[in-house]
Amino acid sequence: MAHLFSRGSWPEARRIAEVLRAETVGGVLLLAAAVLALVWANTPWSDAYFDLAGWVVGPHALHLDLSLATWAADGLLAIFFFVAGLELKREFVAGDLRDPRRAALPVAAAVGGMAVPAVIFAVVASRDGGGALSGWAVPTATDIAFALAVLAVISTHLPAAMRTFLLTLAVVDDLLAITVIAIFYSSSLHFVPLVLALVAVAVFGLLVQRGVSRWWLLMPLAVVAWALVHASGIHATVAGVLLAFTVPVRDKNGGAHGMAERFEHLWRPVSAGVAVPVFAFFAAGVSISAAGGLGAGLTDAVTMGVIAGLVAGKAIGITGSTWLVQRFTRAQLAAGLSWWDVLGLALLGGIGFTVSLLIGELAYGAGSQRDGFAKIGVLAGSLLAALLATVVLRIRNRHYRRLCEEESVDADADGVPDVYQVPKPG
Template identity: 55%
Template sequence: MPPSDRSSDFGPLFRRGGYAEFLRISAILRKETVGGGILLLATVAALIMANTPLADTYFAARDFKFGIESLHLNLSVGTWAADGLLAVFFFLAGLELKREFVAGDLRSVNRAIVPVAAAVGGVIVPALIFTLINLNGGREALRGWAIPTATDIAFAVAVLAVIGSRLPAALRIFLLTLAVVDDLLAIAIIAFFYTSEISFLLLFLAFIPLALYWILSHKFSHFFGTRAWAAWTILLPLGFIVWALVHGSGVHATVAGVLLGFAVPVVRSRRGGGPDAGPGLAETLEHRLRPLSSGFAIPIFAFFSAGVAIGGAEGMLRAITDPVAIGIVVALVVGKPIGVLLATWIVTKTTKATLDPDLAWIDVTGVAVLAGVGFTVSLLISELGYGQGSPHDDHAKVAILVGSLLAALLAAVILRGRNQHYAEVAEKEALDANQDGVPDVFETKN
């Protein structure tokens, strides 16, 4: 194929998608922005309680156990939040990722390659930086290599909403997709590298209710989509059985959330048009569960996970001078943007794709820096790698907070100027709508 044809096949990077996809992504971003605010409040509350006279009450509540011992479900409140509530978050991640690749703008390989490559780069480079900094720390320190690899959707989107309201929608979609792919990579890392003992019998048994879940959700997707009670009384119990069996097998239970998300149909019918066949059960469940995830599940997990007893100035000094903490901060603030930018640049060189003429590389740089805001999954991997309450775990959590804050502030500096630039452009170029209600900008050919 001639180079010119190849370039046109890939087209400009971060080009606009369809209007329907724009509206859907915008709705998700609004929900995640609200969730980011709630998440921030939960984190601050946890830090306050863990470092005041309320500390004993906080840690006693976090470590309180309940559940059925015979089913290996007698877990602490903190573990229920990490293994149970986060499964809802990863279920939505599975839904969103499948929706993007089956019926979204990323069903095109040419469009999918950019955020996927950026996510891979944003995992590899931070992991390498952390490993290099902690080579002399021994095997124990190196168990946290995956901590700085994930982007927190809620926090990153909330920051972008505050500082970048006029930034092109393509950048917002890129950040959201990057974060979702990040989550999938993170759950794969958890499954393969943070699982010690596996009961293959329980894991095999988990696929039986999972298969039934898949069959029912595909055969009766319209029934479950129009009757909320049916999904709660039929699909939810099946999902819980899958979760319990995966948890008992030794594989982290959040993997069950992703598998269940992948099992849900995206389009209503495959007859007569693929993505144009109408919304499927995935969209209905996403609409019902996203408020539960962003408004309750993630904040509760953060509340019981982010509470670290810092121990005053001396304790803070010990935390930030720990090579584990240094590796996390450097990896989030420096490694993450380098990985995202490097992978994106490689795509432009290997596919002859070009940056959309409406954008500049400084825009991509700002979003890449913002991708260094890691929190939810980073906290989870820290507990899995070091053990909840261990010195390395406490220091890692402090580093996650510090690194995420620095990444957010640096991204704000970069993107605020670009936001002002696009605000001025918007004043000069009125985006009028046609009689069909679709802005003209979405009707131009990409």
């Protein structure tokens, strides 16, 4: 009988563990950057913060004279989505998720975890007029770095299979989010730059498929593709995903250690350690007084919709989708796990930050009052989701510790835990 949250292969578990360590460090930097921005934006020196975020740099002739905040959102986050695209392609081409039965659960959970929060936001925010509804996608994203930072802080021994599920769900979530941004939050489309952008992406893809990895060839092509996507009216971060999907996963011998793995190792530290924290610094700064005070900010329809979507929507969407997969596939939860564990993971999925803040700016306009309300909602909702997840997961932590001890037993000292080895017949 099939089991949900069952262990994958040892190579995949080891690779996921390395990814999670990098994202955890990035999550701590993200939290530090967000706290610094929030504190600075509410001090007597807040004007200096907003002046810095609005400082315009770049060539005017190429229409790239953008503020630092816009460079962070459009430029640095393209690196973030490039890494997410590489991760997603590797998972479905060479990872455990190439098996449709294993892929069904995180994909279904990601879809449910986006659809239900959007509906809840629309219901809550509808009382504030049609303009508020444009932010329907704000509470749909899960921030894996933030969630892993919370796991590190509360020191929970979450089983490897559930950590893998959380990472995969967040990566699929990112792909769905960039699709939503491309379709619903792009400006008027300019056909010529779009065609030229696709040509640049195609040339980039032709080179990497032929094994070319010289940075002085690929970097200029990637920058040109990004600039053309930006000029086309589609949000520039889409370029990151398009470029990532052209990178081969397998090497010339058909192995899983292709160029995608090398690029991911190269760019993940840049994404987690630089791109996301810098964006968080420029995006998280919201003046509480400008929003009418904390009371007014928390009671606004946009704020309440985002909080309800992140906390209740994610919990219902992820848990409900998991139950539906279990119901229609007649699978069972893996040994040692219960639905309380699924709920704790779903609450952790309610920590939305990077992509949520980006969508809020695109929906309402950076610096607008409703954008401020959306930021307050993202910060408050993520904090509440983190606290509730902490309560559920800490209650179960003694049980998780026992499971982790069982998973780490290596009786034959061959470097591979015994639970990942298939006993030979006889």
